[in-house]
Amino acid sequence: MRVLVGGLLVASAPVLAREPGSNEVTDEARRAEIDALRARLEALEKRQARDHEELEEVRAVMAPIAPQLVPPGPATAPVDTARAVAVPVPGAKATDVQVEWGAGAPIFRSGDGVFSFKPRGRILLDVSSSGGSAYQARNLTTTGSRALRLGIEGGVGPHLFYQFESDFAENGVDVVTAFLGWRHKVLGLDYDIRIGNLFNDRGLEGSTGSDSTPFAERTVVGTAIIPQRGFYGIGAQGRLFGPNWHASLTLSGDDVDSAYAVNDSRTVLARAHWNPVKTDATVVHVGAWGFDEKLSSAAGTVTRNTVIGGRFNGGLRVSTGALTGATGDTGYGAELGGYWRALWAMAELGRREVRLAGQRDFLSDAWSVSAGGFVTGETPPYNPRFGNFTQPRVSRSILDGGMGAVELTARYERLAFTQESRLGEGWAATVGVNWYLNSFTRLMLNGIHWHTDNRGGDFTGGDDGETVTLRAQVSY
Template structure:
């Protein structure tokens, strides 16, 4: 019993004595009735005071937890002789006001704030990507290839958000080459069917095509995607306006996309039409090991404005425009198909992935064209992190850094190696090439990374300014922030 309760009990014990002294001449039954009323009023008042104390304790707990205090609803003390009905009404429990949609909750995500309405209906998050590169090449027998350049692989700004549990959206623009390009821009709906998650998206969509072909530029383990991801690709490129459906199982996913060209201003002719499908499966998936299998393919009916399909594919880094493997001139294309396979996984901190892809182009004259590309790559986190593989989508993502530099740790250190080959020689004037790359990635935290790639490359082009066999080395570095 606390001090307040002790005082009240003392008052209750003395009231009958005082009342009997003052009212010795009143009838006994009247005095008893009056004492009972006073006792009921005091008991009710005690309940109110106990409730006010509980509310004070709850307010203190919310403040310590960083939550917004609830406006107090205290009942002021009244005279001990207040009517019983008034005291009982004052003692009725009150409810805290419900959260309003206009109330805002903010939490810090990976490099950016996440805004949510207090009722949980609305969510919003800014997105951004800064990838800055420097590249130097030497050893080529062509001096024009021995150059040093700088550039921005990506300078993106965008938003993502949702309304309720089902509706979501995303929009991003890229300013990488002093221009404005709309990249990802879609509306989506997610739900369940037969116990499986699914989503449907409509807008300018990123390809779901191959392991690295479906990985964002800020999450690839090397500065540039493999030659499978850069050469076995629809003529329209990495994006197309259309619709995509995705279905997710406990260890697999499948997607189907129907799209036209990407966002552009060409409205005088029909778009190309692309049908793209991909599926991946993890026959083994534990917290320490994963096996990845994947298949994909696309069929593209080319627009009359896209009949020229000449390609110059990067082989030693993105920022040397003279260092490419060329198809030679290819015109009169009407249709193309591509397909590929993926195999890989990880154990502990070690990962390995291999990809194979082929593209066939139907030409009016003189004959069809096809080419083959493949790659194999490995990586190891020397600091013990789990490889950043996303089993839901079957692609790479950003790692979870155990000891961030911002918290006084060392960050995460990843060592990588890759060999890739590209063969265009099914065409008369086409070339071929290969590259061997070693790299190191230092993740300062989960959204900041420094990269270094050393590449030994070989090209053998049959057309253009750099024909014949040529070898050299390229060193590339990148600083990036992505959120």
Template sequence: MRTGCALAALVFATPALAQTATPADLADLVRAQAAEIAALKARLDKLEAGTTLAAAQPAPAPIVVAQGNGQPPIIITPPYAPQLVPPGPAERNVARVQEATDNLAGLTTEWGAGLPVFHSADGEFTYKPRGRIITDVSATRGSRYRGRNLTTTGMRALRFGLEGGVGTHFFYQFESDFSENEVDVVTAFMGWRNTIGAMDYDVRIGHLFNDRSFEGSTGSDSTPFLERTVVATAIIPQRAFYGLGVMPRLFWKSGHASLTLTGDRIDGNQAVSDSRTVLGRAHWNPIKNDDTVLHLGAWGFDESLSSAARTLTRSTVIGGRFNGALRVATGPILGGTGTTGYGVEIGGYRGPVWVMGEAGRRNARLDNGRPDFVTHAWSVSGGWFVTGDLPPYNPRLGSFGQPKVLKSIFEGGPGAIELTARYERLDHDGIATAGDGWAGTIGLNWYLNSFIRTQFNVIQWNTDGRTGDYLGKDDGQTVSARVSVTF
């Protein structure tokens, strides 16, 4: 409104000024009017286009923050790549939060992946509902054991939650999962974010998802295969993917680092001390441009087990999550005192093709002077987006996220089509009853848009069982399919 009044005043004043003004004054006046008109047109175009911060918009350019006193400006890189759906309130950095507030333009919602982000009129409060529905079906054939040749269905995830923020720095997130017909609190934390020089950081406190390995740090709604690699599922603390504690994270232009200190998962047992887990991870992108990324990563953890968590028995998925008979099992392992694990990651993408290799080792310490129980795992996987979309690699977190599909089927396009392949191997040492196994997988992913996708995997698996009902070498094929929606 002030801009319009100023423009009207200039227009009505022009005839009077023209009688006394010099040619130079008139030229200055014309330039001022042109600038006002250009500003009004830009604002009108923005409002007519419905610009908020929707997923269809390109990622913002780096934000330049002037420091003054002769100091060079700080350049803050937006916390996502152009091929990713912009993050929700709990995953933004300070610059992104400020950008969202500055671009409200009187609007109180922004549309991203399926559900809106709500803003208060002054931009102080932000809120977004979250949801995840992942449905699987699988069929196994070829095993020499009839009990393994099963056809099953299951809900990989059935989640509902919320995330939001207050002001620039405070944020929170909460999610519960109902996939086993029980209420299971998964992510539940509060956090604080800010900047340090040219870097930014956040600190999260609550029930936290591990930052450990490439696919172990990728959400179940973003993994390129129906199940994570054996590196992510076997080289893991005994408390598994979640723990209650604190996680500070530091981000710079080409990578990030995190350190996590947690106790157990959320439980009702306060009769004994929790286990203690310290976990760290860092990744670095020595090459990162518009269509090429090189990813290097390393991580490790050390876990001291409580007196109530001394059983180390494990059964690792090798041919599909929803066939409980198809596992690489260790047999009973009692008397554990702690675990130590570590791993490395190397991969990246060029154009629509990506490759990722992971390897890890876990030493489980046993009481009474017994030797460690050791787990080795490694995997090599890759994919090709035949529709030309870039892989949904998140350079801020060093993991996969939700893609921003170039041509959604709801807009007349083909969606994004990806072909995938993987080989993985799992071996155990130190326990006579622990088995080994490997699997080769080929897959097809079809992203209908940025938050709906279907997946199809064909797995050739091989196990060498040394305990339980399925002894000796066995092999077969598992065909699995998934439909998922993530909001």
């Protein structure tokens, strides 16, 4: 600042006041000019001090609300721009744009740090081949897109955030995530509130995105113990976060549709998870969840055909046969697991009870045990903030000349549908390998041995076979 003033004095010297007709500067004029420069210097110093204080206040407010661009912890998801807040650059204008590269996509921010914006995308392409079934119609080789998503996310200031995504899989257009949110602190704890079309917070894999599950398909707990409306519903959700736990409560209707002639179903869903042990090398996960759904008159049919050996074989399902007259349902489940260094293990179980007018309740029971480990030494991709799986932090990306990350997985799962008697049941044993080329690109190979025993439909009685699924994915 003093150097600046010196420069001002030198620059001002030629224009100091002079006596008319004289080339000499009077002492009085010189003193007046110096006094004016000193006044300007004091004003500049006061402004600099005030700007510094305001910047420190902004930093103090933002720091506890929004974490760094890469949240701390052994495993992290791709950058969440709605949660990441840039510290304003002194002198930057609101119209200036800062650009940085996140996990597979650019992140744009206004120069003053108020606005952020990031494109989102998800491409999951599968090849599936089944054989060994006693029914030739089940021995199929097919291709499909598990997800073809495009969307945006962003934030306005430290509190307001939003997200929107559409899915184009199977040549259709579906609105999936679409919400407006607000985050802050209460009693020293982080919280957020979201309003819109919301993804379920339900179970470990039931609350994990399709691009982050360790297997090509979620467990039967995640696919069968579910509200009739599915994975999404329009409503409101509140979440509260502690240092090693979180809890959520959701009230929603149906997902995005055009059925406006009847009432929506109403679903209340709650979940909580806790990490009683949480270190850099070890995490223990405990969770519980439940929902209650009052069904719309338009949703009285609750027939289930649940995936057991792969999504892209339409005949390979555990089926109930026709079930009508449903008025509501209740579901609940529990989770237990964790990781140690590069190894992880998780177990889930759940039950769904559907109330049928004039009939016994229809019951769905499911459980699964799964495990895995990174032969390349990465920490398992578990997110302790939300209690779900995410994408791993790859130590040696192929983009940097490394081999990426290699994970071996195994799972056993079982599902049974019951009313007055057993309607259908099945189980599957899966082994797999995941090769993460970098933090947002993955190749998957799953080998599944499955068994079904359906009492109705086209494929009745006991049947066994094998399915091999190969997936290529990019997610950002």
